[in-house]
Amino acid sequence: MKRILAVFLGVLSAIGGFVDIGDLVANAATGARFDMNLAWAVVVGVVGIVIYAEMCGRVAALSKRAVFDLVRERLGPRMALANLVASFLINLLTLAAELAGVALALSLAASVNYLFLIPFAALLVWLVIWRMPFETMERVFGLLGLTLLVFAVAVWRVGPDWGSLVHDSATPRIPSSETPWTFAYYAIALFGAAMTPYEVFFFSSGAVEERWTEKDLATNRINVLIGFPLGGALSLAIMALSHLVLAPRNIDVGALSQVTLPVASVLGRLGLAAVLIGIFAATFGAALETSLSAGYIIGQYFGWPWGKFLRPRRAARFHVVVLIVLVIAGLFGITGVDPVKVTEYSIVLAAAALPLTYFPILVLANDSDYVGEHRNGRVMNFFASIYLVILVIVSLATIPLMIITKAGA
Amino acid sequence: MLLSELLATQVCTADGSALGSVRDIRLVQDGPLDGYDARFRVDLLVVARRSVGLRLGYHHGGVRAPWLIRTIVLALSSEVHTIDWDDIDQHDVDARRITLRPTWTPRRP
Amino acid sequence: MAEPAARTLWAGLELLDRQLRDRHRVLCGNVDDVELTYSEDRRILYATAILSGPGRLARRMGGRRLGDWLVAFIAGTTNDNHDPSRIPFRLVQSLGPVIDLAVDAADLAAHATERWVRDHVISHIPGSDDAAE
Numbered sequence: 001m002k003r004i005l006a007v008f009l010g011v012l013s014a015i016g017g018f019v020d021i022g023d024l025v026a027n028a029a030t031g032a033r034f035d036m037n038l039a040w041a042v043v044v045g046v047v048g049i050v051i052y053a054e055m056c057g058r059v060a061a062l063s064k065r066a067v068f069d070l071v072r073e074r075l076g077p078r079m080a081l082a083n084l085v086a087s088f089l090i091n092l093l094t095l096a097a098e099l100a101g102v103a104l105a106l107s108l109a110a111s112v113n114y115l116f117l118i119p120f121a122a123l124l125v126w127l128v129i130w131r132m133p134f135e136t137m138e139r140v141f142g143l144l145g146l147t148l149l150v151f152a153v154a155v156w157r158v159g160p161d162w163g164s165l166v167h168d169s170a171t172p173r174i175p176s177s178e179t180p181w182t183f184a185y186y187a188i189a190l191f192g193a194a195m196t197p198y199e200v201f202f203f204s205s206g207a208v209e210e211r212w213t214e215k216d217l218a219t220n221r222i223n224v225l226i227g228f229p230l231g232g233a234l235s236l237a238i239m240a241l242s243h244l245v246l247a248p249r250n251i252d253v254g255a256l257s258q259v260t261l262p263v264a265s266v267l268g269r270l271g272l273a274a275v276l277i278g279i280f281a282a283t284f285g286a287a288l289e290t291s292l293s294a295g296y297i298i299g300q301y302f303g304w305p306w307g308k309f310l311r312p313r314r315a316a317r318f319h320v321v322v323l324i325v326l327v328i329a330g331l332f333g334i335t336g337v338d339p340v341k342v343t344e345y346s347i348v349l350a351a352a353a354l355p356l357t358y359f360p361i362l363v364l365a366n367d368s369d370y371v372g373e374h375r376n377g378r379v380m381n382f383f384a385s386i387y388l389v390i391l392v393i394v395s396l397a398t399i400p401l402m403i404i405t406k407a408g409a
Numbered sequence: 410m411l412l413s414e415l416l417a418t419q420v421c422t423a424d425g426s427a428l429g430s431v432r433d434i435r436l437v438q439d440g441p442l443d444g445y446d447a448r449f450r451v452d453l454l455v456v457a458r459r460s461v462g463l464r465l466g467y468h469h470g471g472v473r474a475p476w477l478i479r480t481i482v483l484a485l486s487s488e489v490h491t492i493d494w495d496d497i498d499q500h501d502v503d504a505r506r507i508t509l510r511p512t513w514t515p516r517r518p
Numbered sequence: 519m520a521e522p523a524a525r526t527l528w529a530g531l532e533l534l535d536r537q538l539r540d541r542h543r544v545l546c547g548n549v550d551d552v553e554l555t556y557s558e559d560r561r562i563l564y565a566t567a568i569l570s571g572p573g574r575l576a577r578r579m580g581g582r583r584l585g586d587w588l589v590a591f592i593a594g595t596t597n598d599n600h601d602p603s604r605i606p607f608r609l610v611q612s613l614g615p616v617i618d619l620a621v622d623a624a625d626l627a628a629h630a631t632e633r634w635v636r637d638h639v640i641s642h643i644p645g646s647d648d649a650a651e
Contacts, residue, residue: 063615065537072548073535076464077579130645303537303548303570304632305623312646314544316636359478363465366474369615381475388477411569412529412552413578433530436565437522444608449527449565451554463530470531494563 007219011227013142018231019238020286021101022094022193022347024279025340027235028262029253030186031242034178039169039236041187045194046232048387050224052358055365055376055384056200057220060207063370067204068300070370071360083356084301088294090353091198093346095290095329099125100339101283104256109276115334122330125287129322134209134308141285148278152237154266158244165240185401185408188394189344192351194232198293200357205296209309217374241266254340294325344408352398354391362388410502420456420490423498423511428490429458431507433469454492454507461485490515527613529565537616538570538605540623547628549617550574553604568610568617571603571627592627603627 030038060066072080100114102121107114128137174183212220242253245262253259260279264272292308299306299318306318333339362384365376376384402408415434421427433455440448455469462482466472468489473479496513500506527533533549540546551574553567572592577585593601602625611618623629640646 065615069537073537074464074466077535077575081579130643131648303545303628305545311648312640312643313636316640317632320635320639362475363472363478367466367470367472369466376474385475385477410554410556410563411578412534412554412565415554416530433528436527436529436533437524438527439522439524440562440564443606446608447524449607451563451565452522452526455530466531469528 007222009139009143010219010223011230012146013139014223014227015142015230015234016145016148016281017138017142017285018228019145019148019234019282020193020196021097021279021283021339021343022196022350023235024101024238024259024282025253025256025343026186026189026193026347027238028242028246028259029340029344030190031239032246032251032253032258034175034183034186035243035247036165036168036240037172037175038183038187038190039239040172041190042194042232042235042239044390045191046229046235047383048191048390049195049199050228051380051384051387052195052200052361053203053224053228054221055361055380056204057207057212057224058217058374059361059364059370060204061212061216061220062214062372062374063364064208065370066201066208066296066300067357067361067364068201068297070364072301074360074363074367080301084297086353086356087197087201087297090346090349091290091294091297092325092329092332093342093349094196094198095287095294095325096332096337097339097343097346098283098287098290099326099329100333100342101256102280102287103333104339105276105280105283108257108260109273109280114339115336118330118333121284121287122326125284125291126323126326128284128288129292129308130312130319134206137288138206138285141281141288144281145278145285147274148234148238148282150263150267150271150274150278151241152234154263154271155237155240155244157266158241160240160244169236179405181401181404182408184397185348185405188351188398188401189347189408191394192347192349192354194235195354196347196350197353197357198290198350200361201293201296202289205292205300205307209307211309214374256340291322291326291329295319295322341407348398348402348407352395355388355395358388358391414502414505418500418505418507420454420492420507420509422509422513427458428509429456429460429487431455432457432460432463432489450494452494454494454497455489456492457489458487459485460487460489532613533568533617538568538626538628539616539618540626541611541618541620542622543618544623546619546623546626547571548575550603551578565607567607568605569603570605572631574603574627589627592630595630601627602630 056067071083099118099121103114103117106117174180241262245265260272260275263275295318296306298321304317305315307315312319364370368375416431418431420431431454434451435453436449437452438447438449440450467479467482496509497507498510499508529552533552536549538547547570549568549570551569552565553569555564555566573585573588576588589603596602605619609620611620
């Protein structure tokens, strides 16, 4: 019984933890501009993350090592360093966006300028990392993130024509007000929001932090196969609500308040309160994950002792990196740079860097030195290879599209 | 000498044709005792002109899948030679150059 | 050629860049390079030590002067004359996915910066000795 409860909580945390500022902004913005014509991109992204998170978790549980630990061993220090630098910089950008998200959620509730709240948010994130145990952290913010289900409630309240919603999602077309380039650009943004690299580093390091073993493989699969798709469904609810409420009024999403607007207009004060709690939890949780990821990838590359499971004194460099990264991201946010733009850049650049992160995982999941007899089966390899090709194409297309569309204008 | 220096060493046959550079070395633990264990001695060299993803394990590491990556990695790599340590005639450490004995012939797999 | 009966090891695949652990299973760096020494008659090449620590990786990746300087700098901070970035093979207890050593992390060059950060930064923050888990 206790086991079932643990699994249930795990799935719920996975759902609540799936959405971060990238998903919020990307889904809300595309819903307003493209209606449901980019829903397929979310689906493709979710399938991708399910495949790779399963492999990641498996490798971590069986080899007891995290992905970045193994990247240096298998790709060599040069390639791994290139990977490290790119991942670290994108991580930093993502963290800045998440901290801004936390500050914005708080400011919408407290009517204080969000810029003042960024240092407060960074400090709070650091304190949680310093004091709260790993599993507690995951559970609390994962479960609290479930309040984002208010988006689904709002969609249901609007009472849309479900048939046409499904039909529009299944038969995508480029709206007359958009070009194929913006269409592709936003598809990549959604893809990058669903398949964020930091998620992979965090997921595998977390598996080592929580001391997964072969027995946890089944739980991992359940979390990933049920939790992530439901998280994806939540993303689609955000997109649908935007499409139903903002699109008819020609409102574009340029600020976080426009993400919450549809919920407030449909469900009133209570809905607004719920969505603000949800956004706070989602962005705070993501800020925890991205700052820890920075520590993980640098620590693992250099072979330092790492992890929250160690006393800070025993993992000094790891904790200092986390601290420094929070300070830099916070400072960046305070400069007043547009948080929605930062978010969009972070997910698009993350999409461009995806092959770097996923390629080693695919190889590792096929190497018995690391996964023993649990190597990838033929079917898994087939789909994972197809995804690798998709990721390479996406990666190559990102910068040109960014230039052509002037970053999605 | 450092392993990193050995891995950048050019290998050529006695008549001067270049086979590539040392990409990996095999150690065998059959040397004289040093403490509790026998010493590790270099017994094989893997040499290639171009090797992509040698560390991934598709060449001499036993990784076989996925098919797509394996095919690309092997296609991008040039011919790989495995050379016995005994086939080495001269090793000029400073010039980073190894010359093989005239009696060496490429092994047919 | 028959396969040798003794244990064999591919240095590039199984040694280089592997994680090192000390005798208390504390992570203490990676194998950044390996020291190879010729026998007296210059006929046999032995692997004599694992090299790990600031500077060793830099040197391997092309920054020879920076690397050598860092190695010397850290060695200079130790009390005796030995080089803490050099781990003789006889101190290797087991070779596998992770390489276990029969030494303490504190004796290794790779630990020098950990100690510095711990003493100058982390120790000053309250709660640094609590098990955060």
